Amino acid sequence: MSAEFDSHPTSIKDARVLQVRDLFVRFQKNEGTFAAVDGISFSIERGETLGLIGESGCGKTTTALSLLRLLPPDARVSGRVELSGQDLLALPERALARVRGSQIAMVFHDPLTALNPVLRVGAQIAEGLRAHRALDRRSARASTLELLRRVGLAAENADRHPHQLSGGMRQRALIAMAVACGPTILVADEPTSALDPVVQAEIVVLLRSLQRERGIALLVATHDLAFAARLCDRLAVLYAGRIVEHAGATELLARPRHPYTAGLLRSLPPPLGAGSDAPLEPVAGSAPPPWALPSGCRFRDRCPRAQEDCAGHDPELVGIGGREVACFHPLEAS
Amino acid sequence: MLDRISFTLQPGEMLGIVGESGSGKSTLARAVLRLLEPARGRLRFRGRDLPALPERELRAVRREMQIVFQDPGSSLDPRMTVASIVAEPLAVHRLERRSRREESALRLLRAVELGPELLHRYPHELSGGQAQRVALARALATEPALLVLDEALSALDVSLQAQMANLLRNLQRSLAIACLFISHDLRLAAYLCNRIGVLSRGALVEIGRPAALVSDPRHPSTRALVAATRA
Numbered sequence: 354m355s356a357e358f359d360s361h362p363t364s365i366k367d368a369r370v371l372q373v374r375d376l377f378v379r380f381q382k383n384e385g386t387f388a389a390v391d392g393i394s395f396s397i398e399r400g401e402t403l404g405l406i407g408e409s410g411c412g413k414t415t416t417a418l419s420l421l422r423l424l425p426p427d428a429r430v431s432g433r434v435e436l437s438g439q440d441l442l443a444l445p446e447r448a449l450a451r452v453r454g455s456q457i458a459m460v461f462h463d464p465l466t467a468l469n470p471v472l473r474v475g476a477q478i479a480e481g482l483r484a485h486r487a488l489d490r491r492s493a494r495a496s497t498l499e500l501l502r503r504v505g506l507a508a509e510n511a512d513r514h515p516h517q518l519s520g521g522m523r524q525r526a527l528i529a530m531a532v533a534c535g536p537t538i539l540v541a542d543e544p545t546s547a548l549d550p551v552v553q554a555e556i557v558v559l560l561r562s563l564q565r566e567r568g569i570a571l572l573v574a575t576h577d578l579a580f581a582a583r584l585c586d587r588l589a590v591l592y593a594g595r596i597v598e599h600a601g602a603t604e605l606l607a608r609p610r611h612p613y614t615a616g617l618l619r620s621l622p623p624p625l626g627a628g629s630d631a632p633l634e635p636v637a638g639s640a641p642p643p644w645a646l647p648s649g650c651r652f653r654d655r656c657p658r659a660q661e662d663c664a665g666h667d668p669e670l671v672g673i674g675g676r677e678v679a680c681f682h683p684l685e686a687s
Numbered sequence: 688m689l690d691r692i693s694f695t696l697q698p699g700e701m702l703g704i705v706g707e708s709g710s711g712k713s714t715l716a717r718a719v720l721r722l723l724e725p726a727r728g729r730l731r732f733r734g735r736d737l738p739a740l741p742e743r744e745l746r747a748v749r750r751e752m753q754i755v756f757q758d759p760g761s762s763l764d765p766r767m768t769v770a771s772i773v774a775e776p777l778a779v780h781r782l783e784r785r786s787r788r789e790e791s792a793l794r795l796l797r798a799v800e801l802g803p804e805l806l807h808r809y810p811h812e813l814s815g816g817q818a819q820r821v822a823l824a825r826a827l828a829t830e831p832a833l834l835v836l837d838e839a840l841s842a843l844d845v846s847l848q849a850q851m852a853n854l855l856r857n858l859q860r861s862l863a864i865a866c867l868f869i870s871h872d873l874r875l876a877a878y879l880c881n882r883i884g885v886l887s888r889g890a891l892v893e894i895g896r897p898a899a900l901v902s903d904p905r906h907p908s909t910r911a912l913v914a915a916t917r918a
Contacts, residue, residue: 409844621874
């Protein structure tokens with residue numbers, strides 16, 4: 354995917370919008386302290402889309418929410434989250450409130466609960482514009498209508514309430530709200546899980562065109578591999594709070610090297626028209642909860658390639674052949 | 688909401704119903720089980736005309752049709768143990784003596800590949816995948832001739848979904864149950880089903896074998912769905 358930037362980055366540092374280093378999110382429960390996110394690092398450049406993929410409980414949503422400090426108060430977050438050079442985790446509340454919405458914005462997964470049911474859609478979009486850009490009512494209204502047009506919604510939707518819009522339209526309204534104040538990065542948590550495939554495809558088109566036009570970076574947390582394949586440039590596969598494989602999207606899907614990635618892909622039904630009738634090959638069992646991790650590699654109890662040394666240490670993410678894999682016995686590069 | 692839909696379902700057949708949101712898929716599921724009253728039309732189950740049946744006889748027919756919903760969280764009674772949940776249809780339809788119910792519950796759990804350790808657990812102690820299997824076990828308790836799956840796999844993660852899909856396939860084939868598989872996931876429906884019907888705005892616009900529908904979609908709604916799934 355080639356992105357048209359409205360200004361060329363003068364250095365690698367300029368191109369990098371978000372850099373996450375050694376992110377941990379810990380919770381205190383009766384059983385003790387456990388980590389939902391257990392040491393994650395990644396970066397995203399201007400106009401680029403990174404997908405955090407994995408199944409329930411892997412830590413992808415917790416990671417996404419932690420970037421904007423939207424986790425509940427009992428979450429203990431540590432590490433560095435650098436947005437264009439400033440560490441979001443170290444910002445005082447007031448400074449963070451200015452950054453949220455205007456530099457980094459969230460697209461939540463269920464528009465029906467993310468939108469205020471008693472406010473008209475236009476008013477909700479305008480609210481952000483007036484808060485971050487100090488626009489007067491008339492300018493905010495004009496910008497709102499322009500935003501609605503840009504996301505493919507007719508102007509009259511500004512005066513409707515969320516429940517009067519379809520699921521796809523609500524998601525478009527959420528996207529309008531998110532891009533309203535010109536953020537450099539959007540964080541989307543399962544943005545299409547409530548939508549049918551036709552609407553989902555339209556949202557992919559919309560997001561990509563907004564990215565091309567404005568150079569916005571995008572971080573998407575999703576369990577929908579097909580959706581991630583369509584939208585993302587790179588994919589990071591999460592398992593039990595860690596990244597186990599990180600590669601270009603096409604590469605990862607065509608030639609997975611971590612056994613879990615391969616297992617996920619084999620769990621999918623065959624592509625349309627493939628006509629295969631063989632049973633699906635799901636990964637056996639289910640992921641261990643954070644307070645009951647096996648020794649060594651977290652995946653070894655479910656891994657068809659597990660060997661003795663896998664019980665000893667938890668493998669680090671290492672670079673091999675243009676990607677990163679955390680495995681002592683990765684699949685061969687074909 | 689549903690407009691003159693006609694189709695037949697044979698024993699042992701899995702018929703997929705796909706379509707966009709709001710196309711009427713869930714309405715159809717409920718209408719077939721007569722959880723909703725159709726305004727007009729014929730609904731024949733095993734040769735008997737359903738809308739004409741008096742309530743008492745309908746109850747007998749009801750145990751031959753069962754449904755599994757998308758969200759086990761709302762379909763499993765949180766105050767009941769797994770054993771009670773799974774054996775409840777047997778109690779309701781008076782199909783077995785109380786003393787035999789735990790045995791039946793075990794048998795049903797085994798059929799959905801769950802072990803006896805879950806018998807005395809409550810729904811909140813189950814994972815999403817386990818809860819959905821319990822819902823399926825309950826649906827199979829009365830040995831129904833028709834099983835309606837209303838987005839039953841849609842909320843499951845990829846590997847759980849695959850496990851359930853394999854389980855469904857095996858059960859359906861070994862028990863020769865007729866299944867109505869309602870889903871927005873065309874890829875999964877194409878893999879599991881013998882035929883697929885496409886709903887659009889309450890109407891059944893196309894119906895046929897998955898291979899044919901996918902290679903040569905006729906109706907614009909089908910084409911849109913195939914293109915979006917393929918993209």
